[in-house]
Amino acid sequence: MSTSEVQNCSRRRWGDQVTGRKMDSDCTPTTPAALSPDVNGGLTVEECEKMIQKSLRTPMVKFMKENLEKSGCAIGNKFIRAINCQAKISGGYVRGEGVLVCSNHMNIQDEVNQVVIHELIHAYDDCRAANLDWTNCAHHACSEIRSGHLSGDCHFKREFLRGYTNFRGHGEECVRRRVMKSVTANPHCSEAAAKDSMEAVWDVCYNDTKPFDRAP
Secondary structure, eight states: OOHHHHHHHHHOOTTTTEESSSOOTTOOEEOGGGSOTTGGGOOOHHHHHHHHHHHTTSHHHHHHHHHHHHTTOOOOTTSEEEEEESSSOOEEEETTTEEEEEGGGOOSHHHHHHHHHHHHHHHHHHHHOTTOOTTSHHHHHHHHHHHHHHSSTTOHHHHHHTTOOOOTTHHHHHHHHHHHHHHTTSTTOOHHHHHHHHHHHHHHHHTOOTTSSSOO
């Protein structure tokens, strides 16, 4: 990552260019030499880039890429990139730049796949909705609901590995928990505003499965 890219990311805020669940005001990435690659037992940028290339060959990621292209938002070779991140985040979608995967917080292929899928759903929402405003709590909550529901983030096996063992209704509970975590990280959304926004758009956004015919 170039110096200018680092400076651009550090200048961006929710009210400017940063979009998606994770890339808040602490999104400032570092150059590979500036941050030890073994933070949280994570990967090097090079290792993560190789995993990203593998994820591009998975059916889910290929499907999302195809539908982004059909929606008029074809993505180039550098749309999904690995970086080192100072903040304890897994990655994010940045309007105008693409998907960033925090290599130093990744450990296995499945984690990389999930970040890529989740953030590509944000990218799809950003593409298809001309008036999407990431500083609007309801808009942000809607995309988080869709990403959480459609990406597989809340599959019962992943929930079990996180320590959540209540399988009855686990899907919606997981999505709600993760939506709240993400939207409350948006400085434009208080906890109360995040909850009210999530509840207001829940039915419409949870049942909106585009570009899938139904939730995978």
